[in-house]
Amino acid sequence: MQTQIASWARDTDYGREADAILRRCVHCGFCTATCPTYQVLGDELDGPRGRIYLIKQMLEGAEPTQSTQTHLDRCLTCRNCETTCPSGVEYGHLIDIGRSLVEQRVRRPLPQRLKRALLRRGLTSRWFAPAMRLGQVLRPMLPAALRAKVPERRAVGTLPDPRLHGRQVLMLAGCVQPAMMPTIDAATVRVLHALGIGATVARGGGCCGAINLHLDDPSTALAQMRANVDSWWPFVESGKVEAIVMNATGCGAMVKEYAYHLRNDPAYAERAARIVALVRDISEVLAPHAGVLRERLGQPVKAAFHPPCTLQHWQGLRPLADTLLTDLGFELQPFADRHLCCGSAGAYSVMQPEMATTLRDRKLAAIGPTAPDVILSANIGCITHLQSGTSTPVRHWIEVLDERLREAGTPAPAAIPQP
Secondary structure, rough: OOOOHHHHHHHHHHHHHHHHHHHHHOOOOOHHHHHHHHHOOOOOOOOOHHHHHHHHHHHHHOOOOHHHHHHHHOOOOOOOOHHOOOOOOOHHHHHHHHHHHHHHHHOHHHHHHHHHHHHHHOOOOOOOOHHHHHHOHHHHHOHHHHHHOOOOOOOOOEEEHHHOOOEHHHHEOOOHHHHHHHHHHHHHHHHHOOOOOEEEEOOOOOOOHHHHHOOHHHHHHHHHHHHHHHHHHHHHHHHOOEEEEEOHHHHHHHHHOHHOOOOOOOHHHHHHHHHHHHEEEEEEEHHHHHHHOOOOOOOOOOOEEEOHHHHHOOOOOOOHHHHHHHHHEEEEEOOOOOOOOOOOOOHHOOOOOOOHHHHHHHHHHHHHHHHEEEEOOOOOOHHHHHOOOOOOOEHHHHHHHHHHHHHOOOOOOEOOOOO
């Protein structure tokens, strides 16, 4: 694609990056065939190619409008188009640049600004956990729409003492997952313990930065990234950990891009690159040990596996995850359009509820005929979103694996000493 970047952007870092990305696009349109919003709306401007043209026009001097902003907002950032693109267009980075430029030039209506600010601050606040616990207590009395956003609370169970093992890994403190579904972290720690690996959450870290980055506050997102790097660095520098393990694919996808986001920060660029080299999705950690785990498991489980976009399109781990789950005795049921987004996409289901619900229902309609005992996924947003539309249990696969190990009689872990 030929470009004529405007003088105000031509010599900037974002202008040069956007120009290089735009020039790779050959207008082929393969991306539209796998774009969820284009499939639903049928509008060229609600597909990757159309959004690329809008961003190109803006960088060449055209003034963006609220319509421009709306079309960019509707993008799920699922990156399915990147998986499809034969030219290697880094659409995810381009859409971030486009949204940032539009945000500087188009003032959002007040309700939108308030909603986005509430999500940015509320989801990452220290008050989120007590608010979620209260919501879970009052869940039967909540309106249906709100109840769907509040998962039922389950017992966490006994946690192992990570000091029992020579092999050590770190885990992300996170923001919403420990409050909404603490069982995911607990299950991860127990499964790693069963393999002789101790897992620790370093103090001082927190949200991976994705929420603020995608809700128009990149400076706060970068500060959160630096805080995580700082919390992990003593462990990394000393060589005490072999990996930084992610059990939420949205967080894992974001942390694997820390080197990109901090590339121009002289104090953090090198550290971020070292961090990224150690980041592993939990499926990557368990894959070499699938045979050992399978020997300890009981009967197979009939399941449908929805691979989150951040697993399959951002990280390219769907084949590995499919193989791992099959090796672990999950009888995965095939269904149509596994490559398409379920509509969760972080805060998208709150900001774009109509589109999110449509995509959720399409996904569940595809899964329904397979009649699985459980729907598996690997990201808390997908799990919560899908569960809001079905009575079939939707779980993180690591939780189900942990339960199967315990049912099969895997020895209980030594408890962590309580302060």
